[in-house]
Amino acid sequence: MHQGYPMETLKRFLRARDGNLANANKMLVDCLNWRIQNEIDNIFGGPKLSRDTYRMVRDSQLIGLSGYSKKGLPVFAIGVGQSTMDKAFVHHYIQSHIQINEYRDHVLLPKATERHGRYIGSCLKVLDMSGLKVSALSQIKVLTTMATIDDLNYPEKTETYFVVNAPYVFSSCWKVVRPLLHERTKRKIQILQGSGTDELLKVMDYSALPHFCKRKGSGLSNNGSENCYSLDHEFHRELYEYIKKQASFIRCSTTVKQVTSEGVITELHKLVDLTKISSAAI
Numbered sequence: 001m002h003q004g005y006p007m008e009t010l011k012r013f014l015r016a017r018d019g020n021l022a023n024a025n026k027m028l029v030d031c032l033n034w035r036i037q038n039e040i041d042n043i044f045g046g047p048k049l050s051r052d053t054y055r056m057v058r059d060s061q062l063i064g065l066s067g068y069s070k071k072g073l074p075v076f077a078i079g080v081g082q083s084t085m086d087k088a089f090v091h092h093y094i095q096s097h098i099q100i101n102e103y104r105d106h107v108l109l110p111k112a113t114e115r116h117g118r119y120i121g122s123c124l125k126v127l128d129m130s131g132l133k134v135s136a137l138s139q140i141k142v143l144t145t146m147a148t149i150d151d152l153n154y155p156e157k158t159e160t161y162f163v164v165n166a167p168y169v170f171s172s173c174w175k176v177v178r179p180l181l182h183e184r185t186k187r188k189i190q191i192l193q194g195s196g197t198d199e200l201l202k203v204m205d206y207s208a209l210p211h212f213c214k215r216k217g218s219g220l221s222n223n224g225s226e227n228c229y230s231l232d233h234e235f236h237r238e239l240y241e242y243i244k245k246q247a248s249f250i251r252c253s254t255t256v257k258q259v260t261s262e263g264v265i266t267e268l269h270k271l272v273d274l275t276k277i278s279s280a281a282i
Contacts, residue, residue, distance in 0.1 A: 001035070003110055008121055016155035016184065031153045043098055044243050045250030054240065055231060056087040057096050064228025065108070065235035066126070067208025072116040073159060074108045074123040077210035077228050081132035081165070083139075090142050097146045101154050103239055122159045126200065128212045130165040137176055144180055151182050160203075161189045164196040164213060 002009040010028070017023035035041065049057065062079030069075055085093050104123060112120040150157070163170075178186065192199050195213045206214070211227050228235060 001032075003105065005119055005121065008119055012121070012156040016151075027152065027155070034153055040098065040102070042250050043095065043102055044246035049092065049095075053088055053092065057092050058229070058231055058236065060084045060087040061093050061096060062128075062229045063100065064210070064230075064233055066210040066228045067204065068112065069124055069204045069208065071203075072112050072120050074104060074112060075204055075208050075210070076104075076123055076125045077128065077212070078125055079128045079130070079212075079229060081129040081136070081167070085139050085142060093142055094145060094149075098149065099243065100239070101150070101157070103242060105154075105157070107242065122157050124160050124162065124203065125158055126162045126164060126196075126210050126213065128165050128210065129163060129167060129170050130212060132167050132170055132173065134169055134172060137173060140176070140180075143177075147181065147185070151185065158188065161185075162196055162200060163189060163191040164200075165194065166191060 010024075013024045013028045013031075014021070017027055060083060062083045064077050066075050066077045109120055109123075190199075197209065197213050200209055200213055227233065230236065231240070
């Protein structure tokens with residue numbers, strides 16, 4: 001879980017509980033229990049989504065990696081306004097959300113740490129509100145579930161949330177959502193004017209901007225590999241391959257454990273039989 005950085009992990013939980021040692025300890029223990037009870041270490045092992053189901057999840061739960069900030073933090077783009085989350089079961093979206101969290105922590109952040117020669121343990125998120133409607137509040141339950149999972153089990157993994165392209169209806173939705181967020185999460189949210197390009201360029205290069213924040217006439221399309229939501233984007237291609245490899249590895253490990261366990265039991269039976277024979281001879 002700590003990926004070789006136990007002190008940094010402990011500090012995250014301490015910050016999440018405002019330095020209260022007892023509360024941080026409880027939070028960490030609860031998190032470890034959550035991981036065990038929900039078999040998070042095997043989250044890539046199943047239930048495996050078919051390619052079609054995976055595509056439906058990705059088409060209706062818009063998220064992608066647009067690049068890295070000037071400090072080396074991964075920049076995630078999230079299409080809040082256009083995510084319908086109505087093409088698959090709720091547990092598919094929850095599973096996908098946790099898988100991306102785990103991929104970030106096990107692959108993206110360690111690579112960023114190695115690349116920059118210093119510990120990098122958090123990311124930035126740019127929330128695109130384009131197309132947001134009041135009807136989006138129907139998703140409040142699943143969104144709250146995801147937010148709760150992040151708050152309790154992945155604390156301090158997001159440095160800043162940038163809200164861009166907020167339509168008029170955003171203020172109404174924000175009044176409903178804001179009270180449901182933890183106070184420390186609220187402090188990390190920055191609502192930017194328009195696409196927020198100028199503000200975002202202070203923390204990332206133009207090439208790292210999500211496609212929906214780039215100025216018109218840049219020559220970039222919202223389709224294909226330029227769109228970080230697309231399955232054709234490098235991030236999603238690598239993520240899907242990682243999920244497949246991990247699922248295969250977990251299945252092989254499970255088979256080996258079963259065979260090994262059966263072998264041990266067989267040897268124990270032999271030992272018991274030999275003991276019986278020895279006792280009878282005596």
